[in-house]
Amino acid sequence: YMLENLDGLKNWNVSNATSFYSTFSSCRRLNNLNGLKNWNVSKVTSLKGTFSSCSNLSYLDGIKDWDVSKCTSFENTFDSCELLQSIDSLSNWDVSNVTNFKNMFYFCPNFQNVDALLKWNVSAGKMFYGMFYVCSSLKNVDGLTNWNVINAKSFQYMFASCSSLKNINGLTNWNVTNVIVLNGMFNRCSSLEDLYGLINWNVSNASEYVGMF
Numbered sequence: 619y620m621l622e623n624l625d626g627l628k629n630w631n632v633s634n635a636t637s638f639y640s641t642f643s644s645c646r647r648l649n650n651l652n653g654l655k656n657w658n659v660s661k662v663t664s665l666k667g668t669f670s671s672c673s674n675l676s677y678l679d680g681i682k683d684w685d686v687s688k689c690t691s692f693e694n695t696f697d698s699c700e701l702l703q704s705i706d707s708l709s710n711w712d713v714s715n716v717t718n719f720k721n722m723f724y725f726c727p728n729f730q731n732v733d734a735l736l737k738w739n740v741s742a743g744k745m746f747y748g749m750f751y752v753c754s755s756l757k758n759v760d761g762l763t764n765w766n767v768i769n770a771k772s773f774q775y776m777f778a779s780c781s782s783l784k785n786i787n788g789l790t791n792w793n794v795t796n797v798i799v800l801n802g803m804f805n806r807c808s809s810l811e812d813l814y815g816l817i818n819w820n821v822s823n824a825s826e827y828v829g830m831f
Contacts (some may be wrong), residue, residue, distance in 0.1 A: 620644050624653030624680075634659040640667040648672045651680030660685040664826075670697040676728075678707040687712040693720040693745075702726045709734040714742060721748040729753065730782075732761035735773045741766040748775040759788035759815075766794050772799040779806045786815035794819050801828040 624642070638659070642648065651669075665686065669675065678696075692713070696702060705723070719740070723729075732750070746767070750756060759777070773794075777783060785802070800821070804810060810831075 619644065619646050622647050622649055624648070624651060626653065628653045628656060630657065634661060635659065636661050637664040637666075638662060638668045639664055640670065642670075642672060642754045643667050643670040646671065646673045648676045649674050649676065651678060651706050653677070654680045655683070657731050659686070661688060662686065663688050664691045665689055665695045666696065666804055667692050669699060670694045671699075673698060673700040675699050676701045676703045678702070678705065682707040682710070684711070688715060689713070690715055691718040692716055692722045693718050694724065695722050697724045698725060699723075699726050701728060703728055704734075705729055705732070709737065712722075713740070714739040716740065717742050718745045719743055719749045720745050721751065723750050723753055724748050725752045725756040726750075727752060730755045730757055732756065732759060734761065736761045736764060738765065742769060743767065744769055744771045747772050748778070750777050750780060751775045752779040753777075754779060754781045757782050757784060759783070759786055761788065763788045763791065765792065766797060767794060770794065770797050771796055773803045774799045775802045775805065777804050779809060780804075781806065781808045783807045784809050784811050786810070786813070789815045790818060790821065794821060795823060797821065797824050797829040798831050799826045799827050800824050802830060804831050805829045807831070
């Protein structure tokens with residue numbers, strides 16, 4: 619766990635890779651991903667836990683231009699990246715085939731906004747469980763304003779313990795018609811001042827609301 623960079627991998631041809639499951643998980647001293655800048659990941663379908671517990675990683679510049687268009691799972695991809703300051707490098711990722719966003723940014727307590735995700739097409743997404751769970755510096759969700767979540771089934775713990783979140787107006791236009799599970803979605807959001815962002819939600823198909831707030 620002494621690894622601080624991945625520069626030794628910069629010439630690797632990974633063009634036939636289909637999964638990077640936990641590839642760099644728990645590389646706790648890793649502080650940049652620049653060595654992966656030229657990797658061709660166009661066949662990869664899973665980034666599950668790829669950078670999980672890379673607790674010294676603060677920026678994601680090295681994977682800014684990754685072609686993730688074949689990916690279906692981002693489960694735990696950046697889980698417990700405790701020092702992650704910004705996710706701006708992900709702004710142009712094509713996530714249109716991703717169905718599973720479970721715990722993608724779980725326990726990333728330092729980044730303050732999700733504006734970089736404004737253009738993400740998450741219309742294939744079904745599982746959003748804990749996606750921003752314990753993103754405790756997140757102040758608003760305005761970057762999610764245009765998200766099409768028509769196929770979402772679960773928002774369980776999606777924003778739980780986002781203790782700096784003051785409003786959720788960015789969710790006003792979400793079509794949550796097919797959502798079934800809302801358990802703990804905003805649980806322990808201790809700075810939340812109002813719920814007007816949910817005023818137009820049609821939750822007629824939702825059956826589980828345990829500890830939602």
